Amino acid sequence: MLGRFIRDETGATALEYALIVAILSALMVGGLGEVLHQIMAKFLFAANEIEVRTPNP
Numbered sequence: 001m002l003g004r005f006i007r008d009e010t011g012a013t014a015l016e017y018a019l020i021v022a023i024l025s026a027l028m029v030g031g032l033g034e035v036l037h038q039i040m041a042k043f044l045f046a047a048n049e050i051e052v053r054t055p056n057p
Helices: 001-007 012-051
Strands: none
Touching: none
């Protein structure tokens, strides 16, 4: 019975695809966080430059 269970590959492909999707999703979420951080840094830099270069009334 254990040997038959070990040799049975039913559902193995679905499991492999699920693992690939999970890994890619984790990588995308991590990468997205870094991209958002970089965008926020650019906006803060631009806002600071505008504030510094704007004369006081």
